[in-house]
Amino acid sequence: MSTSLTCTSLSFAWPDGTPVFDGLDIAFGPGRTGLVGVNGSGKSTLLKLLAGELTPTGGTVKVTGEVGYLPQNVTLDTSLRVDRALGIAERRAALRAIEAGDVSEEHFETVGDDWDVEDRALVTLGELGLGHVGLDRTVGELSGGESVLLRLAALLLRRPDILLLDEPTNNLDLYARRRLYTAVTSWSGVLVVVSHDRELLDLVDQIADLRSGEVTRYGGNFSAYEEALAVEQEAAERMVRVAEADVRRQKRELTDAQVKLARRKRYGEKLGESGSLPRILVGGRKRAAQESAGKHRVMHEERLAEARERLDEAVEAVRDDDEIRVELPYTAVPPGRQVLTLENLETAHGVRVEGILDLRGPERIALVGRNGAGKTTLLRTIAGELAPVAGEVQAHVPLRFLPQRLDVLDDEATVAQNVARFAPGATNNRLRARLARFLFRGARADQQAGTLSGGERFRAALAALMLAEPPTQLLLLDEPTNNLDMASVRQLTSALEAYQGALFVAGHDLPFLESIGITRWLLIEDGKLRETTLEEIEDPA
Structure with a gap:
């Protein structure tokens, strides 16, 4: 069998x-x-x-x-x-x-x-x-x-x-x-x-x-699926446009019919008032007109209801592909400006940076290496959570660190309250307007962080850091795509495209790293941090 x-x-x-x-x-x-x-x-x-x-x-x-x-x-x-x-x-x-x-x-x-x-x-x-x-x-x-x-x-x-x-x-x-x-x-x-x-x-x-x-x-495979889905969604969106046009037409026809019926009614009333027709004939015409008007109105109302039903079905076929749309001009770092300096650094995990490593301007750095090489320890040392064993870390701009655990959020507080902790000077209206661009609209901003799904939790943590005051000009991310579905990864990518500061991202997801425009690749190997290339990473031999 x-x-x-x-x-x-x-x-x-x-x-x-x-x-x-x-x-x-x-x-x-x-x-x-x-x-x-x-x-x-x-x-x-x-x-x-x-x-x-x-x-x-x-x-x-x-x-x-x-x-x-x-x-x-x-x-x-x-x-x-x-x-x-x-x-x-x-x-x-x-x-x-x-x-x-x-x-x-x-x-x-x-x-x-x-x-x-x-x-x-x-x-x-x-x-x-x-x-x-x-x-x-x-x-x-x-x-x-x-x-x-x-x-x-x-x-x-x-x-x-x-x-x-x-x-x-x-x-x-x-x-x-x-x-x-x-x-x-x-x-x-x-x-x-x-x-x-x-x-x-x-x-x-x-x-x-x-x-x-x-x-x-x-x-x-997945690439073929994406192509098929794109064709489906294009057809679904066309159907929505057709259904919307049909609803508008049915509304117009219903309105026109109501106007015509109202005119007939006024004409009949005038005839009755003028006395030019016998009362019994006027009554018969009035009843016939009312019956005709009723049938006409019901027909147009049914057509409108059917058109709305087709629209609802068409809308349902279109996927919710909301993307994060946010402008963060104050996070911008001018080209050439010194952002981060690592000098003769040794971390608690034994990662060594020999000499001076500078990050300048809005550079986007990917940090790669085998499991257990010390990537998270290096990020935590840069963020100031761990003290270096030797050497120095100097951050020249405001920085924030988003760890894998997403423990920057208070589970008992709402999304809006969590973001407010990072931007205490912002008004409630301003916070909510900016949260809406991270797809937390209306009541969603009042959800407790502890009730959020994995993708929502990540989005809330990202919003808290990217909307922080003073504006974050260096963002440290540790394995940001772990446990995110494809839609959430696309949302993260669109948010990072809007971010104008410097990025330092530890990860293994090469397609994601390439999609966010990495400009430099750093590899931790045998306890040392060194510059590398995407070609070397893809073909280590």
Whole structure:
């Protein structure tokens, strides 16, 4: 029987009654599928339902084959040995016992047919760039990115028929991402991957777009999906214009009809008052006119209602592609002006800057390097959160730091109150007008920060820093696209296009970094910070 995943009339609601799916039908067969959708659309929830981590409130999930599931947040016991994390510790122990002369039946049962399990484990680790990781080491000795790859290696060793990956490239450096891309490309079973990583999504065979509890399929990779979507949206926008014109026409026709009927009524009343017609004839004409007027009015009102319904349907087909539109002239930095100086710096993590490194004018710097190289520590040192071990950091303009954790927000305060903390001199009206350009309009500005989705939370934190007083002329960002959906990444890009100050961005998302106009590339390698090029990063060999 062919391997597959099938959801039939699938429904799911959270314990508080919030619905996520209601009667969803979808099937995944052999091949690679990218599952996309805005933050909060239910992508991770659907993967958990497919993996059996959650129980549907209605409908069924039918699985043909074994499922391997990599969750978005991988947590492993740091004291766990690598072979146990890979799920092969018992077979290794049984093999050791047999090699030592213990021929107990239980050892042979444990090993089964998997006599080359150690070799397979080492080959799999090597393919994922973990060849240096010994089976007897502990998870605590690995970086966060290596832990993700270790979890993936454990899944691959199980040889499941179906592989479910939820944001697998989060926190992976460029080198680790490429290893994962290779693993995805060579996968021959059923694969469903949730991701905002364009490069990864360009390796899939089809895109499943989850929107408003329903899934629409598009053949081809993410680039093909974007092209198809653009054509769809252009047609949908044309339909909106046609429907709007129809509504205007029906309104005019209804108004014209009402005017004509009013004239007829006045004419009939004048005839009655003049006495030129018998009263019984005047009454008959009046009743006939009223009936005709009523039918005419109802007909035009129905046509207008139908036109409005078509307009509503057309508008619904157009996606909400709101972009952040904001002007920040006071963040501008003149070309050549000194913004930041690092001199003979050594950070707490051991990153060294030899000599003097200057950032001038509205430069846009990308900071790259392997997981654990010290990028976050360097940014925190520049921001003044950590003291340098040696050397100096001099910021010559106002700066702000947006960390991965987004802990610049007070969860108990509203969006407007959070932004007001950073701009205490701004009036409430001015703050709200500027927040509206960050897509927090009306009541949305009064939402508590703790209730925001991931994308909304990021947007609120970004607004707080970019609208701060005095204006931020150097913005430090740490892995800003982690956990953002495609729409949120586009919103972030449009906001940064409006920003006229200097940028210092740590990240692994090359397409995003290129899209925001990076002018210099810095690499942390072997504890040293040095200038590099995009070409060297893309082809380190």
